[in-house]
Amino acid sequence: MKLKGTKLYGSVMQKCPRCHEGDLFESKNPYNFSKLFDMPKHCPKCGQKFLLEPGFYYGSMYVSYALSIAYLVAVFVAMTVLYPEFSVTEYLIIAVGSLFLLTTYFFRLSRAIWINFFVSYDANAKEKFDQEKKEESKKG
Numbered sequence: 001m002k003l004k005g006t007k008l009y010g011s012v013m014q015k016c017p018r019c020h021e022g023d024l025f026e027s028k029n030p031y032n033f034s035k036l037f038d039m040p041k042h043c044p045k046c047g048q049k050f051l052l053e054p055g056f057y058y059g060s061m062y063v064s065y066a067l068s069i070a071y072l073v074a075v076f077v078a079m080t081v082l083y084p085e086f087s088v089t090e091y092l093i094i095a096v097g098s099l100f101l102l103t104t105y106f107f108r109l110s111r112a113i114w115i116n117f118f119v120s121y122d123a124n125a126k127e128k129f130d131q132e133k134k135e136e137s138k139k140g
């Protein structure tokens, strides 16, 4: 199965939605708190803008909310299967505790999913961008 070129690949790998090569975030580590929010303005590989409009990523909060709920449900189902005698307190400690640890990852994942809603993959994006750069350097 070829994953590159799918929205899933772009979202999970947190790559540029257009070329799937440039990184969406400046630091790959979601626990590097000083760079948590830092995104390049443009994709270094294809020139795709990452901030499509002012406040673009406010919408990713809805994605983040959906991801969190899905995660809490998944933990509940997993515990029901693996450890059916759990108490509500145990569920809250495990589910909310692990969700807390995953917050920064979900934050980035939701931004990646959000931009993937609006930008489509283009297998030739990088070549086009390189071509444009060449033409510009010829002109000027």
Ligand SMILES: [Zn+2]
Pocket (backbone or CB within 6 Å): 016, 017, 018, 019, 020, 021, 022, 043, 044, 045, 046, 047, 048, 125
């Ligand atoms: Zn790109």
